Amino acid sequence: MKAVKILSAIFVFSFLFACDLWAKEAVVLYTGQTHAMLYPCSCPVQQDGGIKRRATLVKSLRKKYPQALLVDCGSFTSGGLLDEYTQNTRLDMLRAETNFQALEIMGYDAVAVSPDEFNFGKEFFLKHARKSNPAFVSANLETDQVVPYLIKEVNGIKLGVIGLTAVSANQKSEGLKVREPKGLEALVKQLRQQGAEVIIVLSTQGEQEDLKLVSQVAGIDILFIGYRPAKEDTQNKIGSTYLVRPPWQGRKLGKLTLEVNNGKFAGCKIEELRLSDKIADDRQIAGILPRCYSDNDCKKEGLIGSCQNPGEIKADCLFSQPDKIKLLIISSEDCIVCNTRPVENLLKSKFPGLSVEYANLPDKRAKELIQKFSLQSLPVYFLGKEVEGEKNFDYFKSNLEDKGEYFMLNPQVSGLSYFFNRPIKKGSFDLFFSLFDKEAAKLLAVVKEFKPTLHFLALEKGDGFETQSGAAETEEDLRAVCVQKYYPDKAWDYLSCRAQNTSSAWWEDCLPGVDTSRIRTCARGPEGVKLLKENIDLAKQLQIMLGPTYLLDNQQIFASRGVPDKEELRKVLRR
Secondary structure, three states, rough: HHHOOOOOHHHHHHHHHHHHHHHEEEEEEOOOOHHHHHHOOOOOOOOOOOOHHHHHHHHHHHHHOOOEEEOOOOOOOOOOOOOOOOOHHHHHHHHHHHHHHHHHHOOOOOOEHHHHHHHHHHHHHHHHHHOOOOOOEOOOEEOOOEEEEEEEEEOOOOEEEEEEEEEHHHHOOOOEOOOOOOHHHHHHHHHHHHHOOEEEEEEEOOOHHHHHHHHHHHHOOOOOOOOOOOOOOOOOOEEEEEEEOHHHHOOEEEEEEEEEOOOOOEEEEEEEOOHHHHHHHOOHHHOOOOOOOHHHHHHOOOOOEEOOOOOOOOOOEEEOOOEEEEEEEEEEOOOOOOHHHHHHHHHHHHHHOEEEEEEOOOHHHHHHHHHHOOOOOOEEEEEEEEHHHHHOOHHHHHHHHEEOOEEEOOOOHHOEEEEOOOOOOOOOOEEEEEOOOOOOHHHHHHHHOOOOOOOOOEEEOOOOEEEOHHHHHHHHHHHHHHHHHHHHOHHHHHHHHHOOOOOOHHHHHHHOOOOHHHHHHHOOOOOHHHHHHHHHHHHHOOOOOOOOOOEEEEEEEEEOOOOHHHHHHHHHHOO
């Protein structure tokens, strides 16, 4: 009996040991497009980021994952068109130097080389590329100071990391040649032969080139897109390649957990970890970081900050009382979605001396101001003329309309919530959305019980329509409005079905048991055009361009970031 127990124990141990060999995980921490942003962002909400917090979080994660790979996807140098904190060459270079020191202290393993790394010329770039910590990685930049790839073992998994530089860097690289990455497929095979189980590419080419690359080169497991597009692509996987985009300006730290089964890449989990004020500052980084580089780095609620000796270790902030600026907000007590706080916080960040007054319907003063300025919607924000004397006024004035005794904040900046002149339709609920949004199926599932009237996001253009995803979305919208007319009892199920896979051409599968030729004829003819024009007319009236956006009682408009919480939505509708 004892022998059986011993054999059983040996069998269990062997099984667990075998499983450990088959399934392993490796952690990759990543940043990108930071543009040497050293301090937390000056955002109205969630003032996240900063290299002191990042260093603290990296050290904490390395205690849990001692072998974690730490990489940057490029554009870690200050200056250039996308650096919103750029000042002048001297201060930008000082900021870049501080950021390089921080990368060394944090122990970055590899950094990609983007065109921004040449913002201060070839010699400045080479000065830092010559250092071994971190390794500058680029397979298509011709210089001995960078390496084409890096192989590192993380938790028993061999990771092959390849860097790619955009050829547009040739315009600033002063003779350092960046060639087209034509030998990439051979390099991927070479790394596989050297034992790499996961192939990671840190690319700074840009979205379009990266997507083209994935379609042409086999064997890439993870592609970091180091240059974000103007409108972020919703795709996160093409074929077997995962697309990863680093958080903007280092406001978050990316964490990628790779899974390898029996020596083969099996998938990954992508997380973005906030660098909030709950994370303590790292003392070592604090020792190299000047107090400020500009007045924008000197923040204290209700006070104006001035940076003394910017960019130097002896830099300091002086604070003074601001001049009072009147802010008059006109809103309505009936508006349940009029949240003025975010706009107030935005204006206070620009003009610290803000003194806020409110005039809410049905008060007499609100009615008088609405009539005086011929207002059609609320809330409205009026700044006193004394704001002209503020140092931020010239920067901000493009967002303001001169109304004589006041400056009115442009509704495109402040947003609109309440169209009080529209007739009330008690209980009506309209949803404006795109069926091609990546979360459309989840959205429809959440809002179904509230029975909204659905409106698609399309614009009339000549004899046709324009949609964000192009012809495929337009055709789908035309079919959808025809389904709504001829098979209203099947319309919701059809849309829910299509939202799950808009890329499929087999739309008929979402309409079982009906005459689909009727829908095809409608969608392809003038009837479909007429129906879609009617469907998008309300969005045209209210100038709604993005979704999901909601209209309540034909008067109150609000939006959600992605799919709303069902309980929160229910509370709004009940009110």
